Amino acid sequence: xxxxxxxxxxxxxxxxxxxxxxxxxxxxxxxxxxxxxxxxxxxxxxxxxxxxxxxxxxxxxxxxxxxxxxxxxxxxxxxxxxxxxxxxxxxxxxxxxxxxxxxxxxxxxxxxxxxxxxxxxxxxxxxxxxxxxxxxxxxxxxxxxxxxxxxxxxxxxxxxxxxxxxxxxxxxxxxxxxxxxxxxxxxxxxxxxxxxxxxxxxxxxxxxxxxxxxxxxxxxxxxxxxxxxxxxxxxxxxxxxxxxxxxxxxxxxxxxxxxxxxxxxxxxxxxxxxxxxxxxxxxxxxxxxxxxxxxxxxxxxxxxxxxxxxxxxxxxxxxxxxxxxxxxxxxxxxxxxxxxxxxxxxxxxxxxxxxxxxxxxxxxxxxxxxxxxxxxxxxxxxxxxxxxxxxxxxxxxxxxxxxxxxxxxxxxxxxxxxxxxxxxxxxxxxxxxxxxxxxxxxxxxxxxxxxxxxxxxxxxxxxxxxxxxxxxxxx
Numbered sequence: 206x207x208x209x210x211x212x213x214x215x216x217x218x219x220x221x222x223x224x225x226x227x228x229x230x231x232x233x234x235x236x237x238x239x240x241x242x243x244x245x246x247x248x249x250x251x252x253x254x255x256x257x258x259x260x261x262x263x264x265x266x267x268x269x270x271x272x273x274x275x276x277x278x279x280x281x282x283x284x285x286x287x288x289x290x291x292x293x294x295x296x297x298x299x300x301x302x303x304x305x306x307x308x309x310x311x312x313x314x315x316x317x318x319x320x321x322x323x324x325x326x327x328x329x330x331x332x333x334x335x336x337x338x339x340x341x342x343x344x345x346x347x348x349x350x351x352x353x354x355x356x357x358x359x360x361x362x363x364x365x366x367x368x369x370x371x372x373x374x375x376x377x378x379x380x381x382x383x384x385x386x387x388x389x390x391x392x393x394x395x396x397x398x399x400x401x402x403x404x405x406x407x408x409x410x411x412x413x414x415x416x417x418x419x420x421x422x423x424x425x426x427x428x429x430x431x432x433x434x435x436x437x438x439x440x441x442x443x444x445x446x447x448x449x450x451x452x453x454x455x456x457x458x459x460x461x462x463x464x465x466x467x468x469x470x471x472x473x474x475x476x477x478x479x480x481x482x483x484x485x486x487x488x489x490x491x492x493x494x495x496x497x498x499x500x501x502x503x504x505x506x507x508x509x510x511x512x513x514x515x516x517x518x519x520x521x522x523x524x525x526x527x528x529x530x531x532x533x534x535x536x537x538x539x540x541x542x543x544x545x546x547x548x549x550x551x552x553x554x555x556x557x558x559x560x561x562x563x564x565x566x567x568x569x570x571x572x573x574x575x576x577x578x579x580x581x582x583x584x585x586x587x588x589x590x591x592x593x594x595x596x597x598x599x600x601x602x603x604x605x606x607x608x609x610x611x612x613x614x615x616x617x618x619x620x621x622x623x624x625x626x627x628x629x630x631x632x633x634x635x636x637x638x639x640x641x642x643x644x645x646x647x648x649x650x651x652x653x654x655x656x657x658x659x660x661x662x663x664x665x666x667x668x669x670x671x672x673x674x675x676x677x678x679x680x
Contacts, residue, residue: 228565228581230609232555235616239288242610245565246284246293248577249602253277255303256296261315262303268523269599271316272324274300279331280530280603286338286619287610298341301331302350308638309351310359321380321387322364326398329360333405336630338619354409354624354632357402362637364399365418372444373455375425379441383642391455392441393431396422397469404476408542409623410632419477423492426470429455436495437503438466461514464504465528468535471496475542493543501549504532508556509588510608516586519594526585526600530607533557537611541618551615558612560587561605569597577602 228244231237255262255274265274281297284290306313311328312320334340336353343350367377369391377395379387400422407415426432431439439462442455474496478489504510510529515521533554540550567582569575575582575597583605584594610617622628 228562228583230559230562232559235613238609238613239290241562241565242284242288242606243290243292244578244581245562245583245602245606245609246281246290248565248575248581248583249277249599249606250281250293250296251576252574252599252602253296253300255300263300265599270324270524271304271320272327273524273527273599275304275311275324275328275331276527276531277599277603279327279334280534280607282331282334282338282340283534284606284610285340286334287613287617294341298343298346298350299348301328301335302343302348304328305351305356308359309356310363310637311356312640318382319385320382321385322367322377322395323379323392323398325360325363325381326395326402329357329402330398332356333402333409336409336628337405337621337623339622339627339629342629352631352633354628354630355636357406358632358634359636359638361399361402361406361415361418362635363639364402366637366639373429373442375421376429376455381640389445390441390443391429391431393426393438393466394463394469396426396431397466397473400426401469401473401476404473404480408476408480408621409628410634411623411625412634416477416480419473423470423474423477430458431455432470436492436499437462438470438496438499440466462503463514463525463528464510464512464532467496467500467504468532471500472535472538472542475539475546479542490543490545493539493546497539497546497549500532500536501553505553505557506588508553509560510553510557511586511588521585521600523598523600526596526598527603528600529585529587530600530604533604533607533611537614537618540614541621547615554608554612554614557587558608560590561608563587563591564589564593564601565605566591567593567595567597573597 228241230241252265254260254266255264263274264271265277278297278300281293285294304313305311306317311325332353336357340353343352364377367381369376369378373391376391377399379390379392379395382388400419403415403419403422406412407419431441440459442458444453444455471493474489474492478486478493481489504513510532512521512525512528515525536550536554540547561583564587565581565583567584568580569582582597583601584596585601586594620627624632
């Protein structure tokens with residue numbers, strides 16, 4: 206471990222770090238792989254406008270929803286931790302802290318009215334990664350901020366208050382508020398966020414309450430049929446009558462399968478495997494192995510990752526174009542936590558990374574929304590190999606970046622810290638506030654004050670860094 210000078214952090218972020226305008230990776234060279242990842246990361250972060258004067262830190266421009274910004278900054282936490290590239294630490298820190306909301310639970314006033322459980326969860330997943338990797342601690346900046354672990358605990362505690370046994374015997378609803386479409390739908394990604402965070406909190410804190418919740422959530426998924434005997438992870442089901450999301454008691458299951466659903470459950474199961482022993486560990490090993498085997502069979506074509514629900518027909522939406530990024534992330538995390546999976550996962554990550562990089566020779570221009578270096582826009586269809594598919598966007602760029610650096614999990618991955626083993630983030634086990642529809646008395650749109658706050662937080666963070674604070678990265 207070594208400290209980096211505060212000035213070098215700022216200068217790296219303030220300059221264009223690249224001289225080459227192509228992504229041509231020699232997979233035997235660490236230097237080449239990191240250079241390729243840096244090129245793709247530069248193109249990805251050029252989509253982000255939250256650090257521009259008058260914009261809001263943490264938000265992506267249209268057509269990207271708020272949750273995908275949380276996913277992006279979770280990716281950038283890991284990008285820093287894997288590569289040691291500190292170019293985007295300021296922006297990532299500022300974005301995450303600006304979106305915590307008044308109650309320190311990732312429910313900011315200008316997002317909460319439309320926020321779903323999965324939306325909140327993706328921001329909490331980013332904070333969990335920050336805690337596990339000792340990302341820049343709020344105590345080490347002039348702006349201060351909320352501790353990463355406490356943020357995750359707040360979201361988890363609020364999830365626990367929303368667990369609904371009256372319908373379908375348990376589970377989180379997709380949406381938080383009764384007036385939003387999807388309130389009468391329970392799905393695998395919202396419950397997957399709850400499960401994944403619970404498993405990782407159990408590992409980080411050693412608190413058995415989180416592990417007990419993780420067991421409860423997984424058992425419910427199994428009982429309701431969202432995870433079947435062959436380890437297919439289905440999207441979800443509606444309940445009640447007269448709704449747009451299905452009738453019955455979660456019996457009419459939407460059997461669509463998405464990469465990110467499989468990944469979030471696989472990774473959480475690996476975390477539970479990692480912290481258990483004896484017959485309990487055997488149970489989780491069976492689940493890890495089953496989920497991985499089904500993931501390998503269903504979501505890979507000759508070991509190259511694809512999105513079967515929409516990719517072959519070029520029908521993926523803005524959201525689903527990003528889903529592969531998260532499966533790659535959670536495959537790498539699984540390999541760390543359950544090392545017996547590495548032989549299988551390494552082949553999948555290596556082939557997917559190589560094909561993803563080949564898709565990053567796109568000629569999209571600023572008119573197409575791409576502001577990265579010419580000839581480095583990434584497409585979606587990795588299976589198609591070296592012929593760019595003509596698409597570009599945050600999802601495609603983030604997925605390709607993820608494929609490249611997560612493929613090096615066993616060579617570059619940072620230590621996964623815990624609070625009794627080098628972790629620097631402190632928690633608050635009582636964080637989070639129960640919320641009801643009635644609590645939404647006034648939800649303001651984004652205001653000049655929001656924008657000014659974003660600018661202030663950015664400048665205060667930079668000021669703290671330039672004043673001499675340092676943070677640690679792995680050698």
